[in-house]
Amino acid sequence: MGNLYKANEMETIEPLEFKMTKTDKHLEICRQLNNIYKQKNADYGDSFGQQYQEYGIISSAIRLEDKMKRFKQLIKNEAQVKDESIEDTLLDMANYAIMTVIEMRNK
Numbered sequence: 001m002g003n004l005y006k007a008n009e010m011e012t013i014e015p016l017e018f019k020m021t022k023t024d025k026h027l028e029i030c031r032q033l034n035n036i037y038k039q040k041n042a043d044y045g046d047s048f049g050q051q052y053q054e055y056g057i058i059s060s061a062i063r064l065e066d067k068m069k070r071f072k073q074l075i076k077n078e079a080q081v082k083d084e085s086i087e088d089t090l091l092d093m094a095n096y097a098i099m100t101v102i103e104m105r106n107k
Contacts, residue, residue: 060100
C-alpha cells in the first residue's frame with residue numbers, strides 16, 4: 001500500500017491509503033525485475049547470453065533448476081546468507097525465464 005496525503009479539517013496532514021490492484025503489483029514487480037537485470041548484467045556482463053549461445057537451452061534449464069533447488073532449500077531451512085531470501089530466489093528465476101525467452105527470440 002502506498003500513501004497519499006490529504007489535509008483534514010484542522011489543516012494537519014494525514015495519510016490517505018490506497019490499494020494497489022494485482023495488475024499494479026505485477027507492473028511494479030516487472031519494473032523491479034528489470035532493475036535487477038540491469039544491475040546484474042552490469043556486474044556479470046552478458047554471461048547468460050554467452051553461455052546460452054555456447055550450450056543452448058540446456059544452460060537455462062540448469063540455472064533454473066539450481067534456483068529451484070535453492071527455493072526448496074529456503075522453504076525447509078532459514079538462509080545462512082541473509083541476501084538470499086525466497087523472494088530474491090523467485091525474482092532470479094523470473095529473470096532467468098525472461099532471459100531465456102530473449103535468447104530464444106534472438107535465434
